[in-house]
Amino acid sequence: MTIGKESMKLIRELLFPIIAILAAFLVGAIVIAAIGDDPIQTYRLLIGSALSWPDGIGYTLFYATPLVFTGLAVAVGFRCGLLNIGAEGQLTIAAFATAWVGIWFANSPAWILIPLTCLAAILTGALWGTIPGVLKARFGSHEVINTIMMNFIALGLASALTQTYFKEQGDPILETGPIGSPAHIPRLGQIIPGIPARLPLNVAFLLAIAACALLYVFLWRTKWGYEIRATGANPSAAEYGGISVKKQVVLAMAVSGGLAGMVAINEVLGYRYRYYQGFSPQYGFTGIAVALLGRNHPAGVLLAALFFGALTRGGLFVDIFMEKVSKDLVLILQALVILFVAAEALFRRRIGRT
């Protein structure tokens, strides 16, 4: 049996991310050993505690949910040749807007309130992504700088508005009051038998999987998706072929922002039922690692998000049970994965050249 060209390609696509992960874990092991803990034991704890049923897997899926959204968000940008490092701001402002709508229309029935709040999440995120998209298309200003700036603007605005209008009297925490209970989306444990209802894993996870499928269809089966990819592959050729590059930049940033905004569905409608300042442990930035590791493909993003979700879960146990290593190890592994994936692009080119 010979290996076909397609499966060779698939093997290569899988091989490079795995090499990057192994390299990251190797450097991580050196760090762990250097500060005086046992790398093997740490890694066993890190991975092992994420794989137990039901809590390990349940929490892994729960932690993976926002990362699927931000990973897809960054991936759409990359496909159009844009680096959206503003997912963090997009999901922050979206979460705030979602809570706002959930509080204002608290007494509406669920069949109105849930779609309305979801729409608020997606549209606010999309708006926050569109602004740097338009600025890039209209004035040529770099989306990286503008999205960074808008991360801080989102945090500042959400904080100021929460304190002025939505904070409950005497609440020491910077958070809004609760959203109306009709806006709560069910936990998976409530609708699927066999899953304990105590797990925070909720319907947003199913939405995340649906988003992967939809994005695949959008990027590879529609004209818009084709034009976005053509723009990312070669903007001047796309322009020559009659594609409006500017329009694609705006569209890609809107879709990207909307996907990042969907994090709010998991956070506000499915988990905390309010906006809480600083709820995101840099989901937007982890999204960059997820997209890179997942090769900007929805299926890869899903796998990479599960991987980082598992590390997040395992990190908590490392924090508790290891003497010296803390859960910050997960951040370091994340950064190393990004470094190796980014540097590997060249590694491949070198192979290609010779």
Added chain:
Amino acid sequence: MEDILKLSILYSTVRMATPLLLAALGGLLSERSGVINIALEGLMLAGAFTSAVVTHYAGNPWIGLLAGIGAGIFIAVIHAVACIQFDSDQVVTGTAINILMFGIPTLLSGALFGTTGSTPQIPRANLLPNAPVVIAFTLVPFVWYVLYRTPFGLRLRAAGENPEAADTAGVSVYRIRYSGVLLSGALAAIGGVYLSIGQSSLFTRNMTAGRGFIALAALIFGKWRPVQTMLACLLFGFAEAVAIQMQGVIPHVRVEYIQIIPYVLTMVVLAGFIGASRAPRALGRPYVKE
């Protein structure tokens, strides 16, 4: 009374502008050589953390300062090797370094001191005096002179504008870019050192709180030029100083609205509304020698 208030605003403006200015000047040297440096935040954290730890053990802030600079350079080497040697995406690598330096200080402080929150308090006598303020503001004319009046500055600008031509003229683009990035590590680290053992007396988790990004904003606002960048840092420092003074003074205006002004201004400038801000032409483009 009013005079005192004005004076204290002036004083705290300069103090707030100092770490921004150091990081921004570092960023300037890196970006004028053609390497994007959004890792300024991480480089500042490297300096802030290392100097706090070393000063705690050594009991001498000057050794702490040197160690902080060393740490900044060390982290900058990672950025430089990835971007220059392996032509990785410069923004992606910078982001990775920021994440890395978000994690490493807390991991190490957990291992060394049993708490990931902060490093031990340093006694007042062992804190760094306002030397970084002097360093920062004397560096402005110095960087200007180096950039526009020395062969090194000419080569640096050439590497960032037209590396092919620079190479043809016999300039080693790689070496120039390495020096730009490493210098940015050293300067940004001094900014971080000033935060931890100058303005404060310990390192706390994520203590730069986005200053590396404000420095980047100031650099763009200042159109990648030393004097303008200094003015931008002073403006942003002033916004921060006013925000601190205002805390709770006017109940209906939230400080956040003042704090986001630098970010909004930067976007406005970048869009070309207040005179175009043009990046070095080869910024972000890896140079591959033919």
